[in-house]
Amino acid sequence: MSVQPEQATEKSAAGALMRVSSDKIGRLMDLVSELSLSVSETINSPDLQDLDLVDFEAASHRLSMIVREVQDAATELRLVPVSEVFRRLKRMVRELERETGKKIDLELRGEDTAIDKLVADRLYDPLLHVVRNSADHGLEPPDERVAAGKSEKGTIILGAAQVGSEVRIQVIDDGRGLNREKILKIARKRGFFGPDEEPEPSTLWKCIFEPGFSTAEAVTTLSGRGVGMDVLNTTMKDLRGRIAVDSEAGNGTSVSLHIPVSLAFLDSILLRLGNQLFTVPVEDIHEIVKPTGSESVEISADNGTEMLKLRGKFIPVRRLETFYRNCRKEIRPLSDMVSIVFSTARGHIAVPVDEVLDRQQVVMKPLTGALAQVRASWGCALLATGEVAIVLDCERLAVGGDK
Structure with missing residues (x-):
């Protein structure tokens, strides 16, 4: 069947693209956030508790679902393909080939993966530092690669994929890998580890993100100042993201960036400890358990850390009372509490709370000024009740102490 000119014009117009400024989309998302809070506040108003409202529950549920769809639609408006x-x-890789004298094959994967425009605007410079490090430090010169049984052309893979409510962006090279001895020597010199301490690879690799950390013996236009990876670390913290590094000597390095798809709304679980409310991203939760007396261990033998024994495995316990002392003064035994087991880059941790309240999509607000120093937190979440919950940063909880 042929398409008539008028029909083709209508079809083309229906799929036409419109240019809308990011400021207008940002304003729309702010209004959607306020709408979500107002609807939830109205539905959960204490003034309605004693009223006999026929079909109110069904109507309010439908209204909540519509607001959720509006939130999702508003979020999609600010998504752009990572291909940009x-x-x-x-x-830039073509320029790096000329500067380093190396042959580089850049493979792009998942270019159509969508990310928040605010993330895309801030992602280029940090990723550039990672790619530069791969080209300058990671990939060997052609003659060295041939001697090692590799092809003379090095490969850098730049890939993106959506994993749950996160976007994972990876920079993978097939170069020489990170130099453990050199990194450990500099880390010990700077006091990160003791002279006889042998850290796990995942712990050691984190040193490269410290300000001023560099293994380059000379300063060049590409590296040696020790500022690139620090920029990446700072940017990822601002974007509520996390970094994972994996490296094998002679077989290359992989740097993975995990970033939330949306920075405005958070699908979360609401928790209570004492008089303080907390919320955590759903994807960070491995499981929720109610320990029995036989599953809890007071103190571990090696470093004095409180542990939770779960199905034969020992999981470090992180008490929110040590981070937020206004929650409650006394420390209750694990068997009297609910333990939330989180998945972090350092492994699983268990966080005891008094109660798991609800699953909600909450409006995220960053902490600014003096509140930006609140420990182990991404920011705050505004709840329908008018209360404010602290959004926990599970990675900083895993570090422990006063981080």
């Missing part, structure tokens, strides 16, 4: 960032990096 990848294309700029592809041009």
Whole structure:
């Protein structure tokens, strides 16, 4: 069946693209956030508790579902393909080939993966530092690669994929891998580890993100100042993201960035400890358990850490009371509490709370000024009741102490 000119015009107009400024979309998302809070506040108003309202529950549920769909639609408006960032990096790799004298094959994967425009605007510079490190430090010169049984052309893979409510962006090279001895020597010199301490690889690799940390013996236009990976670390913290590094000597390095798809709304579980409310992203939760007396261990033998024994495995316990002392003064035994087991880059941790309240999509607000120093927190979440919950940063909880 042929399409008539008028029909083709209508079809083309229906799929036409419109240019809308990011400021207008940002304003829309702010209004959607306020709408979500107002609807939840109205539905949960204490003034309605004693009223006999026919079909109110069904109507309020439908209204909540519509608001959720509006939130999702508003979030999608600010999503852009990561290919915009990848294309700029592809041009830069051609320049890196000329500067390093190395042959580099750049593979792009998952270019159509969508990310928040606010993330895309801030992602180029940090990713550029990672790609530069791969080209300068990671990939060997052609003659060295041939001697090692590799092809003379090095490969850098730049990939993106959506995993749950996160976007994972990876920079993978097939170079020489991170130099453990050199990194450990500098880390010991700077006091990160003791002279006889042998840290796990995942712990050691984190040192490269410290300000001023560099293994380059000379300062060049590409590296040696020790500021690039620090920029990446700072940016990821601002974006509520996390970094994972994996490296094998002679077989290359992988740097993975995990970033939330949306920075405005958070699908979360609401928790209570004492008089303080907390919320955590759903994807960070491994499981929720109610320990029995036989599953809890007071103190571990090696470093004095409180542990939770769960199905034969020992999980470090992180008490929110040590981070937020206004919650409650006394420390209750694990068997009297509910333990939330989180998945972190350092492994599983268990966080005891008094109660698991609800699953909600909450409006995220960053902490600014003096509140930005609140420990182990991404920011705050505004709840329908008018209360404010602290959004926990599970990675900083895993570190422990006063981080």
